[in-house]
Amino acid sequence: MNQSSESTTKSVFEGEDTIIKVRDLHTYFYTDLGISRALNGVNLEIPRGKVMGVVGESGCGKSVTALSIMRMVAKPGKIVQGDITFFRKDKKKNDAIEEINLTKLEGMGPEMRSIRGAQMSMIFQEPMTSLNPSYTIGDQIMEAIILHQNVDKVEAERRAVEILDGVGMANPSLIVKRYPHELSGGMRQRAMISLALSCTPAVLFADEPTTALDVTTEAQILDLMRDLQKRIDMSIVFITHNLGVVAQMCDYVTVMYLGRVVEQATIDDTFYNPMHPYTSSLLRSIPHVGSHQKDRLKPIRGVVPDPYSKVKGCPFHPRCDKAMRGLCDVKVPGLTVVGKSHTVRCFLHSDVEEESTYVQ
């Protein structure tokens, strides 16, 4: 990738302001089985104040991308290469934008910790296990508030109740005294959302927040997140493999395959003008309302190569119907802008080549 990392916040998404820019990110896990190359040069931009969906099969690096940006990749995992730039807007200084290179900070160091939880936070997939069973809901929310906002316990509890009320929790002043096991799955996810939003972050990573919930609760939680996103004016990175949820929630979509971003586009382009063969195959593999009963869903043939091995050429070529012999299996396509707010990594649409991106 020869694109210079310009320090403006101008986005590939037209008319948007970038809040996080990830360049050539490689995160590897050094396990007993060998090196698992979870991320192999991820390039993506997160627009400020918008919802961006990140989709892809299991193991394509969606969660690891979020954890890498949060700098929470733990041993044996390690960010081996790349830059993550966070454009922090300071409301006190007339919305001045400060540029912070997160990869230069120490993951557990004081600077990163002051960003984590305050500027960016995360909701996890399993509401049943993402809250500590030994502390009350109130204690867990207040812990974050006291840590980042310099208030006393009484004020922190008042804010915790206020936030719980804001996420539509009934009887918030009672709920703060409850333990996680005393709440239902949906209530726990609301509590988790309150915890994540307690310091009004600029970016929220939601890692499949509704996968473990039933559809009714899922719809409520999605409504709530959309509503909160507008109220707080934050960016949400919505990690999911449910394209229906993406259509309902997101402004932009990032499609990932085997530790790389293969396409970034607006929601409309993703569904009506997908350019990467992988994106099109994903869309063909889900049912549509109004499709003929006799039409069969088309699964993507083959399986994702395991992340321990290296694939020569475009990582998708072994499963791609449009793969071109002598090109796709030899060279790696680079991520290129192909249209308005639309980037793709495929030789069908550009001849930009990228050098092999594996880090030794």
Add this chain to the structure above:
Amino acid sequence: MINYIFRRIGYMMVTLAIIAVLGYLIVELPPGSYLEFEIARLRQQGGNVSQDQIKALEIRYGLNDPTYVRFFKWITGFVRGDFGESFQYRQEVKDLIGQRLAFTISISVFSLLLAWGIAVPVGVYSATHRNTIPDYIITVIQFLGLSIPSFLVALVLMVVAQRVFGQQVGGLFSDEFQNAPWSFARFIDLLKHLWIPIVVIAFGSTAGLSRIMRANLLDVLGMQYVQTARSKGLKENKVIWKHAVKNAMHPLIMILGGSLPGIISGETVVAIVMNIPTVGPMYFNAQLNQDLYLAATFLMFLSILGVLGNLLADIALAWVDPRIRFE
């Protein structure tokens, strides 16, 4: 919760009553009685024990009464704090035990504190530094601790203490202080003797406890809520100690409850090897010599500590983990 505790105390009483009956029977079960030993001993010394003397002794110890009558005499006395008289020592059991109990409890409590004080941090360290060289070294030491019997450790330490530090070992006091009144010098002398049994007793249990701590913490560290704690921006130390360790303590608390009887009986082997006047060896001898009331009293104390330990452990668990708080 209060109701629960009262209910548990009720169950405890029932359990203890059953143990009292069974325990008394088992201690009495082997054929013969202490009196027969005593008569045999007197005859061996050349004394002629007349039938009258035997009768007098039998009446004195109530040996002609049926077992259940003797049991009721003993248990009613026990409840009132009269534990009967030891055949062997010809002393009140109460006085016999009282002398040694202070040493026993201090040795046990100190070794318990030492074991826990080392085991928890070591377990946490090796879990958070899994598969690093320090973790491997700790693991090797742990397996040594688990596999070397405590009497051997005691012997080795005694040799080391004597050869290297020139210390007098065995017993609790040096000769010159044995019968001296309490003074600061005597206290220092006691400490000099006390550290070996404390280290020996702590050694084995530290190894076991820290293994358990490591295994549990590894489980908990993989939990989602640990990631949640990190995602708040907490310091790693706080993530580990406040959010992970608290949830990894359950098995240790259960073990602590179970180790309460060990306060009396745990150091027996070490105490015998090192000739320390604690209650362990005395209990052991009481069993050997069929010293009925002494043995039965020990047994009751062990059982009381056992059920009490379990109750305390359950209360502590409920305090640590809200999920097992009872109505």
